Amino acid sequence: xxHSIKNWAVVPAAGVGKRMQADxxxxxxxxxxxxxxxxxxxxxxxxxxxDAVAVAISKEDxxxxxxxxxxxxxxITAAGGKERADSVLSALQxxxxxxxxxxxxxxxxxxxxxxxxxxxxxxxxxLQDDPVGGILALSSHDTLKQVxxxxxxxxxxxxxxxxxLTPQMFRYGMLREALQEAEGNPAxxxxxxxxELKGYRPKIVEGRPDNIKITxxxxxxxxxxxxxxx
Numbered sequence: 546x547x548h549s550i551k552n553w554a555v556v557p558a559a560g561v562g563k564r565m566q567a568d569x570x571x572x573x574x575x576x577x578x579x580x581x582x583x584x585x586x587x588x589x590x591x592x593x594x595x596d597a598v599a600v601a602i603s604k605e606d607x608x609x610x611x612x613x614x615x616x617x618x619x620x621i622t623a624a625g626g627k628e629r630a631d632s633v634l635s636a637l638q639x640x641x642x643x644x645x646x647x648x649x650x651x652x653x654x655x656x657x658x659x660x661x662x663x664x665x666x667x668x669x670x671x672l673q674d675d676p677v678g679g680i681l682a683l684s685s686h687d688t689l690k691q692v693x694x695x696x697x698x699x700x701x702x703x704x705x706x707x708x709x710l711t712p713q714m715f716r717y718g719m720l721r722e723a724l725q726e727a728e729g730n731p732a733x734x735x736x737x738x739x740x741e742l743k744g745y746r747p748k749i750v751e752g753r754p755d756n757i758k759i760t761x762x763x764x765x766x767x768x769x770x771x772x773x774x775x
Contacts, residue, residue: 559625679748
C-alpha cells in the first residue's frame with residue numbers, strides 16, 4: 546500500500562541578522578502589529594498546505610518562548626545551528642518518525658513575511674511529480690555586472706540568471722542526505738546548492754516580486770506596504 550505524500554515546512558530562524566543594525570534578531574522586529582516571524586509562520590499555517598512547520602531556534606533565544614505561535618500544535622521547535630544549513634538539518638531531524646523519505650519539505654526564510662498562499666500552492670502543484678524538486682525564483686530585470694576590485698569586468702547575460710527565493714521544495718530524504726554530505730561547506734547558501742553539489746538540477750518556478758527578504762532597515766516599511774497591497 547502506498548502512503549499519501551505529505552508536505553512539511555521548515556523555517557530556519559536562528560540567525561542574528563547583523564545587517565539590520567537592530568537590538569534583536571530581524572525575525573523579532575515589529576511589523577504591522579506583530580513580529581516578522583509571526584507573520585511568516587501565520588502565512589505558512591494559513592496556506593493549509595502543511596502537516597506541520599518545524600522552526601529551528603537558537604538555544605539562547607529569549608524571544609521565541611514569549612510568542613503565542615511557539616505553542617501552536619502544528620509548530621515543532623528544533624535547535625538552531627551555527628549556519629543556515631545546520632538549522633535546516635536540525636529541523637529535518639526533528640521531523641524524523643513523522644516524515645517519510647519521499648515526503649516534500651518546503652524550506653522558507655523566517656524573514657520573508659510577505660509569502661502568499663498562491664505561491665505556496667503553485668510551487669507544490671508544479672513540482673509534486675518531479676523527482677527532485679525546485680525553488681521559487683525571480684528572473685532579473687536589471688543589467689548584471691561582474692565586478693573585480695571595484696571595477697566592472699563583464700556584463701552577464703541576464704536571461705541565464707535568476708534570483709533564488711523561498712520556499713525551496715525537495716524530498717525529505719534527498720534533502721537530508723544532501724545537507725549531511727555538504728556539512729561545513731561554505732558554498733551551501735541555500736538548500737538548492739546542496740542538491741546541485743550532488744549533481745541534481747532543481748527546477749525554477751517563477752515567484753512574486755513582493756516575496757522580499759528583510760535584511761536591511763528599509764525593508765520593513767516596504768514589507769508593510771506589500772502586506773497592505775496584498
